[in-house]
Amino acid sequence: MNSIIGLTGGIASGKSTASAYIEEKGYPVLDADKYARKATAKSGPSYKGIIQSFGEDVVSEDGEIDRSRLGAIIFKDPGQRKVLNKLVHPEVRRMMNEDRDRLVQDNHVFLDIPLLFENGLDDQCDITLTVYVDESIQKTRLMERNGLTEAEAESRISSQMPLAEKRDKSDFVLDNSGSRANLYEQIEQFLSEIEK
Numbered sequence: 502m503n504s505i506i507g508l509t510g511g512i513a514s515g516k517s518t519a520s521a522y523i524e525e526k527g528y529p530v531l532d533a534d535k536y537a538r539k540a541t542a543k544s545g546p547s548y549k550g551i552i553q554s555f556g557e558d559v560v561s562e563d564g565e566i567d568r569s570r571l572g573a574i575i576f577k578d579p580g581q582r583k584v585l586n587k588l589v590h591p592e593v594r595r596m597m598n599e600d601r602d603r604l605v606q607d608n609h610v611f612l613d614i615p616l617l618f619e620n621g622l623d624d625q626c627d628i629t630l631t632v633y634v635d636e637s638i639q640k641t642r643l644m645e646r647n648g649l650t651e652a653e654a655e656s657r658i659s660s661q662m663p664l665a666e667k668r669d670k671s672d673f674v675l676d677n678s679g680s681r682a683n684l685y686e687q688i689e690q691f692l693s694e695i696e697k
């Protein structure tokens with residue numbers, strides 16, 4: 502029987518880096534952030550509701566959602582975050598489940614879901630796998646990748662469940678505090694476990 506593996510972590514902990522390697526090894530990885538991008542695109546099912554709730558201010562010149570402006574609102578205000586989550590999460594779940602059910606017929610399937618534990622989706626997975634990183638490294642990588650100030654990075658990190666808590670809830674952990682090569686070695690080990 503093929504397994505459904507919930508891959509999670511914190512913002513900028515290395516989920517995409519891990520996912521890319523897992524895909525290279527031949528496993529399908531469904532990325533919740535990509536489905537959320539589809540849902541919030543101009544042609545997507547959540548677009549209208551976002552404009553109704555957040556106003557024209559979050560629309561850029563080309564008519565698409567201005568993600569950095571919407572991010573600035575929702576990462577500092579839990580109430581607004583809840584509003585956005587309600588508009589986007591059901592659509593993400595629907596699209597993702599459809600693909601998962603099809604792909605799991607042929608292989609183990611990885612679901613890359615940043616909010617796996619926050620939203621109780623771990624119950625729907627056979628195995629949970631957390632990409633962990635020390636919080637100070639996480640903050641530095643996030644500031645570098647997104648060009649954020651320390652305060653902005655801290656506010657994004659604290660909008661999620663603490664990474665140490667996710668690590669403790671998880672069946673398996675990949676520690677990405679070291680080099681990429683070291684992360685890849687841990688992934689190899691994990692993959693050999695699930696193929697046993």
Ligand SMILES: CC(C)(COP(=O)(O)OP(=O)(O)OC[C@H]1O[C@@H](n2cnc3c(N)ncnc32)[C@H](O)[C@@H]1O)[C@@H](O)C(=O)NCCC(=O)NCCS
Nearest residue numbers: 511512533534537541568569571572586589593615616660
């Ligand atoms: C707020 C938005 C527009 C910001 O877009 P942006 O391109 O800057 O970021 P991106 O989508 O790549 O997300 C980056 C990371 O932020 C974190 N994050 C995103 N949304 C949320 C949220 N609602 N709550 C907590 N963390 C979040 C995740 O770790 C995610 O991997 C976008 O993240 C969004 O539409 N979020 C709502 C949907 C959502 O919850 N997505 C996350 C998993 S489904």
Ligand SMILES: Nc1ncnc2c1ncn2[C@@H]1O[C@H](COP(=O)(O)OP(=O)(O)OP(=O)(O)O)[C@@H](O)[C@H]1O
Nearest residue numbers: 511512513514515516517518642646677679680681
């Ligand atoms: N082991 C590593 N050493 C140095 N830099 C790394 C390492 N792993 C990842 N990075 C870098 O850290 C940043 C965050 O990694 P990545 O994008 O994979 O995280 P993520 O968990 O997918 O983030 P998000 O949830 O925000 O999309 C990226 O710029 C990536 O290139």
